[in-house]
Amino acid sequence: MWKKLSLRTRLTILYAGLLALLLTILGVTFFIDTRNLLIENTASHIRATAKPIIEHWLYGENLSSQAIEGTKKKPDSKYLKKISRQLARDLTSRNVVAIVLDKNGKVIANGKVLEEEPAPVSPNPFYYRRAFSGENEVTYILSTDNKNVLVLLIPLRSAPGSDHVLGVVQLSSPLTPVERILYRHGLTLAVGTLITLILGTALGLLLISSALSELRHMIATCQSITEGRMDQRVHLPQRSDEVGQLAQAFNRMVERLEASFSAQRRFVASAAHELRTPLTALRGSLEVLMRGAQDDPATVAHLCHGMYREVLRLSKLCEELLDLAKLEISENVQKEKVVLKEFVNEFEEQARVLSQEREISILEGPSVSLKADPNMLKQILFDLLQNALQHTGRNGRIALGWKLGDNGVDIWVEDNGHGILAEDLPHIFEPFYQGKKVSECGEHHKGSGLGLTLVKAMVEAHGGSIEVRSEVNRGTTFLIKLPFE
Amino acid sequence: MTENGFDTSCGASSGTRILVIEDEDTITEFLKTGLKYEGYQVTIAKDGVTGVDCAREMEPDLIILDIMLPDKDGFEVCRRIRRRDSDVPILMLTAKKEISDKVKGLDVGADDYLTKPFSFEELLARIRALLRRSGRAVDSTELRVVDIVLNTETREVYKGGKKVSLTPTEFSLLELFMRHPRRVFTRETLLNRIWGYDYAGDTNIVDVHISHLRDKIGDKPPCLIRTHYGVGYAFYPGEGK
Structure with a gap:
């Protein structure tokens, strides 16, 4: 009862x-x-x-x-x-x-x-x-x-x-x-008590109601969020009591949820979009072949070549999607001691092979070691190198180095390529984000649009952070901050 | 309809020029190949600026325009083309399914849109419809070759004024031949185009139907439908006279 x-x-x-x-x-x-x-x-x-x-x-x-x-x-x-x-x-x-x-x-x-x-x-x-x-x-x-x-x-x-x-x-x-x-005394006391009781109860009821009305407001907001309206927030007049704190905490929580949901939605939408182009090419080419082009060996070879390229693109996309999913599901970071100098020297040899004519310089910092997953670290550096290579001309210069940061190591990868537009800069780590100007040097680079997203995910799986600075036609610098442990 | 009949009956009239503005190599490749096979003249532009220039210079009969271009978006390109030429049919290709994109496309002056990945056959159908609507191509519903008249709307065939009754398959075969005179079709191609891409039967069925068709239209040597041994079949209207 x-x-x-x-x-x-x-x-x-x-x-x-x-x-x-x-x-x-x-x-x-x-x-x-x-x-x-x-x-x-x-x-x-x-x-x-x-x-x-x-x-x-x-x-x-x-x-x-x-x-x-x-x-x-x-x-x-x-x-x-x-x-x-x-x-x-x-x-x-x-x-x-x-x-x-x-x-x-x-x-x-x-x-x-x-x-x-x-x-x-x-x-x-x-x-x-x-x-x-x-x-x-x-x-x-x-x-x-x-x-x-x-x-x-x-x-x-x-x-x-x-x-x-x-x-x-x-x-x-x-x-x-x-x-x-x-x-007389007793009467005064009794009347006083009664009045105080009534006033007190009324005031209490008012206070409780006002405190609870905001709770009720929150319940209503929760319900409409449950129905999928993620943009709903609890609007309370400025107050710093527990109810106010609850409302603020609640709003912050919904904000984070909404951000992660919309990121996920954007990701799925971009992934689907990214799949459409190769699929269109494959479907169209196959239809053209079947409608008669199959009888001309030169055309067959030509179309088949294109189709093969698209299949490779799909496979790569698939792999990267899986990687991203893997990273997001479980941070399978296997940390071990990495001596940075040895590690970078080893990386340098492989990097030179990749970079062809471009100049690569290593600026060695203090000899430090850190706890990191060497495979992921290598992947991070390779992806950043790949990115630098794509955005520099044939005589581009790429520099890699490290220094002691606060509570960890800062590793940077710098190029003198054509840079990133300021308006694109905040988005480059989003999956499948394509800048306004994909390329200025004529060559048409088509990455999968996941490279930098994966780099960021890997850096963050190490408890680190990544920053980017860029100036159009001057170059781009990626700075990775990794903690020692 | 012109006097000699068969020139205009080359369904996708061989003079129809299509401009494709699209930056994905593989897509432009198959579009170019496929559309050429259908008898269109194809020009490719890989970005918006080139596309607008091409549209001005070559005055195409139809433009296929991708929304996602490296330099500017397709809506802007469409608007620019429309500013010069209010007539040319524009078919937009979009990778997005959002209604807003389609509406926006139609707002800036596109005549139709297709969502990637699309079927090539559907693309052809849309192209034919757009050309017919704009009155640029004489994609007639009535095809005449010598004394054969084929109506694609009523699906009736007359030979020397007398009605010939054909099965749907025979009708489709005859229409294909009349639209592409002198072109050699292999049995595989005929199977794919008439029986469908997923038909997995024996190619002999083509020979059976061709033989029936020849009987029905009274095709006597020098035949209209000729056999290229080891290759396939082709239709020669001029020599039939």
């Missing part, structure tokens, strides 16, 4: 419950404290008023004047009985009524005379005994009918501080004024 409620309802109920509990505890504590304070205050006030009156009657001039010369100046039961009426009367006021009890707990005097004075309550033997045994502060509240009465008992001692108790004065005062104050 609880779990079936929406998060918003649950949070609101919890919030309101907690708020109510807290306010109630606070209110009750405050109420009880106030009540105790008021009662104590009343009690000590009554005691303070009573004290000089009692002392006056028990130990004052009255006693000296009444005492018989030569006997001890101490009040006794007889004396108490004598003064009890006046004592009770003096202690009685509009709010307080006093009665005097003797050592047996019998009422010997009642202070109430006037009509408006409160009636005394009958003494409670339990409290009486406590007071009679010498306890000073015996105070209790007696609830009769619907009235609460504060009852104070004061032992009457034969001398100040003496253990000998002659009797007890019981002062009783109705708590009506205190209760009136407490009632």
Whole structure:
């Protein structure tokens, strides 16, 4: 049942419950404290008023004047009985009524005379005994009918501080004024609590709703993304709380997904496009042959030659697609220690064979070794060399070198060819990307369009990065940054 | 229709000039060979600039234009050609299947498009249709040779005014011969063109159908359809008279 409620309802109920509990505890504590304070205050006030009156009657001039010369100046039961009426009367006021009890707990005097004075309550033997045994502060509240009465008992001692108790004065005062104050207080507290609770709950509901509405917005966005609309984003007003962070993280995630999806789509589209040209040539040539060209040996040879070229192109494309897929599926990098100087020297020999008339120079850097897959490293350098060869004329110059970079080795391959247009530069690592000007030196180079893509993939599989700088008609430099490990 | 009949009946009238603007060597090779075999005069331009120049100089009857060219895209080339010559039919070759490309192609003035890889036969059909629409080639529906009249629309054949009833295969054979007079067709070629590229039967079937056809049109020596021993068959309309 609880779990079936929406998060918003649950949070609101919890919030309101907690708020109510807290306010109630606070209110009750405050109420009880106030009540105790008021009662104590009343009690000590009554005691303070009573004290000089009692002392006056028990130990004052009255006693000296009444005492018989030569006997001890101490009040006794007889004396108490004598003064009890006046004592009770003096202690009685509009709010307080006093009665005097003797050592047996019998009422010997009642202070109430006037009509408006409160009636005394009958003494409670339990409290009486406590007071009679010498306890000073015996105070209790007696609830009769619907009235609460504060009852104070004061032992009457034969001398100040003496253990000998002659009797007890019981002062009783109705708590009506205190209760009136407490009632007002309680009412204020209750109304305040209720208002706070309502306002708090409303505010909480608002906060929870606003926090959750953005979650709901995100859910809706998720759903439309699931339906294939990858361009959807969560738009939230600038906020830096958890919801804002979640939204940002979510948007970043979708952005990456979208980028990788669209890269994949572009790749597939370009791959299909790249397959179309050889397929068109093959299909067309075959049809032409079958429609009659097969009867002319020269034409057959000519068309067959072209078809063979296209088949080779398809095979190469196929291989490269597979390589790329392989790279993307598992980074099958098998690292081992490569001493760069030895490695480049070995590469140089093979590079010279490839480059024919072009000049190749090696600029040796510091002797370092790094952990890398030697086959891939060789493939990377060969592909970059191939690229340089394709973009330089017959007397082109190609330089290869390395230096220490931050935290690794920087290897560069530089040519003085005709360069890459600035607008093409950001795209040259995309699969099948063909620049606006494929070639300027007349020769028609048709790579598969995957060479540099593969180079980048291989460099990145090593945890490295590749950069390119190029100036039209000045040349191109590829810089590979590889980490030591 | 001209008086002597057979000149114009050379279906793809031998004077029709086609300009191919395409940079892929293998594609231009087969287009050139194939279209020549169909009786067209073919000129190749390997980039857009050359293509525009050629279009201006040679005034072709039809242009086949690839969208992906090394120097500029085919749309631009098409627009430039159209600026000079509003008439010439332009058939665009596109590697993309996107509708937007096709629409754009038609917008800049192309008359038709084909998606790579296309069938050569379909290309021929489109070329014929474009030429017919533009009224440049007399690709007639009625072929006349001597006293034989063949109507490609009604698929009826008359010999000396009398209707001859032919099977579809015999009709296709006769149409092929009448469209390509004097050209020698091997049995394999005839099989491929009439029975289809994937027909895997014996070539003897060609001889059987030719023999039936000769009977039906009353072909007597000197025959219209002549056998080249060890090679195949050819159609000689002039000598038949």
